[in-house]
Amino acid sequence: MLPIQADLTDEALITAIRANLCDFYRHLGSNNPAGYFANERFIRWHTIVPHPWFNGVLSLQPPTKEDDAFIRETIQYFHKNDVGVFTWWVEPPMPAAEWEPPLIHHGFGFSDDTPGMAVDLHTLNESVQEVDGLEIRSVEDEESLRTWSHVFTNGYGLPENWEPMIHEGWLNLGLDLPMRNYIGYLNGKPVSTSCLFLGGGVAGVYSVSTLSEARGKGIGAAITLKPLQDARAMGYRVGTLQSSDMGFNIYKKLGFRHLCQIENFYLSIK
Secondary structure (H helix, E strand, C coil): CCCCCCCCCHHHHHHHHHHHHHHHHHHHHCCCHHHEEECCCEEEEECCCCCHHHEEEEECCCCCCCHHHHHHHHHHHHHHCCCCEEEEEECCCCCHHHHHHHHHHCCCEEEEEEEEEEEEHHHCCCCCCCCCCEEEEECCCHHHHHHHHHHHHHHCCCCHHHHHHHHHHHHHHCCCCCEEEEEEEECCEEEEEEEEEEECCEEEEEEEEECHHHCCCCHHHHHHHHHHHHHHHCCCCEEEEECCCCCHHHHHHHCCEEEEEEEEEEEECC
């Protein structure tokens, strides 16, 4: 894990946004050791969750002609394991454009539709309106993780049959740092989730969701703010995230700045 980052220049923050995400994927791959591959050039992860970001490759170095064999082998690997779509990422500060020619040659598409955002935790806007009846708790055991998985699946509108896979995958990651999960309870009912991941020298926020019937009350802001406050108490200076359309204005109100677009390649193999 990199030292805690204190550099607040835009260039450093953009690198940190990407670095935290790449470290998250390294961590994610550990939930299925049999599907994790790593050498000096690549990291590849295959998890039980059938989402493109949960099955992919991270390039650690610029491409060479010899990498064509690994690209072909990877396509065959994911096809054999019935993965419909997988993603391909590039370790910062290397530009994603360096990997565009060999990947486009193999039929990959390119995506940059997700905003990357960062905030100085010392200037975090904590004046968001308190939500009456809201209590935010961290996940401490398998039972509360099962609750987290249920709310997360429904809050994101994911297929119901993904819920046990998400629960199993997160359980395999363990309940200790560098990852910590949170549940928001409104009048005792679980309605919201978030996740803190410490990597790349910064505090990344992931898995922010709120059940549809509980939206519009300020819960999304509160469930995002809590992990950032915890990270600041641990000495972290920078918070990062990848924003959905729904959450973008909420994050801006908290002090996040939109600094980049999250770039990745993807391939559909079904």
